[in-house]
Amino acid sequence: MPGPLVLRLVLVAVLAVGLSGAVSAWLVTRASGQEAMRRVVSQQTDEVEVVARLLASKIEQSQKVLRTVAAGITPGMLESPSALEWLLQQGLPAVQFFDAIQVARDNGELRLNLRAGRLDKASNLDPAERDALRRTLVDGKPLVSELIAGRTSDARVMFTMPLHREDGTVLGVVAGALRLQSQGLLPPSMTLPTREDSRLIVFTRDGTILAHSDPTRIMGKVGDEAGLAPVYERWHAQAQPISGRGTTHMEAEHIVSLAGMPLPQWIVARVSPAQALLAPLEGAQREAWWIAAASMALCMLLAAVVMGWMAQPLAHLVHSARKMLRRDTPAGARPTITWPGAGGEVGQLVKVFKGLALQGSQEQYQRETLRGQFQAVLDNASVGIVISRNGVLEVVGRQACTMLGYSLAELQGHPARILYASDADYQRIGERVQAEFAAHGVFDGDVCFLRKDGSPVWARVQGRAVQPDEMQGGTVWILEDITAAREAQAQQAWEHAHDPLTQLYNRNAFDERLGALLAERSGRTRPSDAGGDTAGDGVVLFLDLDHFTVVNDIAGHDAGDDVLRHVARLLESQVRQIGWAARLGGDEFAVVLPGCALARGQAVAEQLRASVQAWEPSYQGRSFTLGVSIGLVVLDASLQDVPSVLYAADMACYDAKRAGRNRVETRHAGQATASGRMALGPA
Helix, strand or coil: CCCHHHHHHHHHHHHHHHHHHHHHHHHHHHHHHHHHHHHHHHHHHHHHHHHHHHHHHHHHHHHHHHHHHHHCCCHHHHHCHHHHHHHHHHHCHHHHHCCEEEEEECCCCEEEEEECCEECCHHHCCHHHHHHHHHHHHHCCCEECCCECCCHHHCEEEEEEEEECCCCCEEEEEEEEEECCCCCCCCHHHCCCCECCEEEEEEECCCEEEEECCHHHCCCEHHHCCCHHHHHHHHHHHCCCCCCCCEEEECCCEEEEEEEECCCCEEEEEEEEHHHHHHHHHHHHHHHHHHHHHHHHHHHHHHHHHHHHHCHHHHHHHHHHHHHHHCCCCCCCCCCCCCCCCCHHHHHHHHHHHHHHHHHHHHHHHHHHHHHHHHHHHHHCCCEEEEEECCEEEEECHHHHHHHCCCHHHHCCCEHHHHCCCHHHHHHHHHHHHHHHHHHCCEEEEEEEECCCCCEEEEEEEEEEEECCEEEEEEEEEEEECHHHHHHHCCHHHHHHECCCCCCECHHHHHHHHHHHHHHHHHHCCHHHCCCCCCCCEEEEEEEEECHHHHHHHHCHHHHHHHHHHHHHHHHHHHCCCCEEEEEECCEEEEEEECCCHHHHHHHHHHHHHHHHHCCCEECCEECCCEEEEEEEECCCCCCCHHHHHHHHHHHHHHHHHCCCCCEEEECCCCCCCCCCCCCCCC
C-alpha cells in the first residue's frame, strides 16, 4: 500500500484538480461579473458627465447673458437712476432672462433692485445677495453664488459681473438671479427619464439637494440619501476639489457615480442598487458553478486512481529505505533489503540512498576523529583557548578554565560578561576589540579579567575571526597568563628598561642584554678560537619599516604610533619562545635570537617580513601597505662588542634597502659592502 507521503501526494493532486477547477470557474464568473460591472459603471459615469456638462453649459449661458447686460451699462447711467431703470426695463431684452437684477456702485450703494420686472426696495435685498455683490466689488471678478435658500419655490442662484472703467478699475457691479426651478437652471423637463432602480441627484458642495428624481427631496440633505451619504461624507472629509470628470464608487449595496461643475460648485450623482443591476448575471453564474462542480468531481476521481497506480514503485522504495535505517541499530539482525527495479527517478533515488548510507558512515567517523582531536587540543594546550559568538562563550579550553578559576560548566554556554568586574569594563573592552578588528582584522592586547574568587588576572589576548571578514561566525581567542609580567611592569625598573609606546626593550636595555650575551659567549670561547671561523652563537636582526612615513604624513602620528605598537606585538609574539625584541628608536627595531643557527635565523626573519607585508592597516577609511627591510648578522667570533654588532646589522639592513626594500639581507663580518665600506672586525 502507498505510504503516508504518497497518500498525501494523491490528496494534493486531487485537491489541485479541485482547486484549479474552482479557481477557473471563479475566475470566469468573476471576469464576467467585472465586465458587467464595468459596463454599468462606464454607462453611469458617462451619464453623470453628460448631465454635468449640460448644467455647466447653462451656467455659462447665464454668465454670457449677464455679460451682455453689463456691456450695455455706461458709467453715466450709474449716476442717473431713471436712465438705468429705463435701460433694464425696456432697453435690454436680455434682462428678461433673469428673475431679478441688481446694480450697485463701487462704494456698495445699491442703485437698482429689479425683481420680476418691478422695482423693489434696497432693504429687501437678501444678506447673501449683498455679500455676493460686495465680494465682486472687492475681487473684480465674475461670481456664481452659493444657493440662496428660502422656500423651495424661492431658492435661487445669483450671478454677478463687475463693471469697469476705461482704466480697468471697478466702477460697479451688476447681478442677476435665477430661481432654482427656472428654465435657466434646473427645470423639471431637463432631467433624464427616471428609472425605478436608480436616482439622479444634483446637490451643492455643502450637501443641499437641488434636483432629485423624487421632487419631494429637493432642498433636502445628501446625508439622508442611501448609498450616496457615505460617499459624500468621505469626499467632504478629504476636502477634494470639484472636478468635471466622472468617478464611480462601489458601495456595499449601491453603485454611485459623481461628476462636478467647478464654477457653481455643484455635483451630479447617479445612485443605482447593485443587486438589481447584477441580478440577471447571478442566475447564469449559478448554473455555470453546477456544471464546473460535476466536471471537477470526475477529474478528481480519475486523478486519484492514476496517482495510486503510479506510486507503487515509490511505496516499495519507502519500505526499503526504512529497512536501511534499521541497519544502524546496535542490536538485532540486519534485514535483507530489496530495492525496486523501476527506472527513472525511483532508480536514481535508490542510488542516492546507497551513496548516502556510505557517506554517512564516513562522515560519522570523521566527526568523531575531529571531535577527539579538538578536545585533545583544548585539554593539553599550554595557553587558554576560547571560542565566542555574539557575546557567549561557546567553547572553553581546560587551561582557560584554570586561569580564570571556573569549571567548564560554569563558563561554557554563559555570557562573556561574567569575566569582567563591571558593565563599564565589558563595554570598554568591547569597543577596543571592535576598533582593533576594524583597523587590523585581528586583536592583540592585554586584558584584565576577573577570576571566580574576585581576584584580577591579566592575560595576553589574541583574537581572530573563525571565518575571515565574518565576525558573526565567531571569534577564536588565545589567552596567556601575564599577571606576573604585569606586576613587574608596575615596578620602576621595568619602566627604565622598556619603551613606553611599544612595551619592548628600549635601546639601553638592548645594549645591556646584548652586551651580557656577548660577554657570556666570549667567556665560553677559548682565546685561540678568537680569530677562527666558528658556526656562530645566535643571530641579530635589524628591522627598518618601509613606507612608514606615508602613514604619519597621511593618517597622522596617532596612526603611526598604532602601527609601531602593532609591529611590536607581532615581533614579540613570533620570537617570544626563541629570543627577544627591542625598539631602537623611530621605526627601527632589533631582534636577538640567542643560540639560533643561520638557516633558522633567516627563516624567522623571512617569516617576520611576510607577516608585516601581509598586514594592511586601515585608518580614516584608507588602507596602507607596509614592508620591512631586515639586516641579519651572525654573532660569530669577529663581533666582540655591541657597537660592532649593530653596525654590521645596520649595514645589512642598508643593503636590503638598496636592493629594493622589503627583503632580508645577511651580512658576515668579513664582507665589504658594495659601497666600499670596510667590514667589521678586529683592527
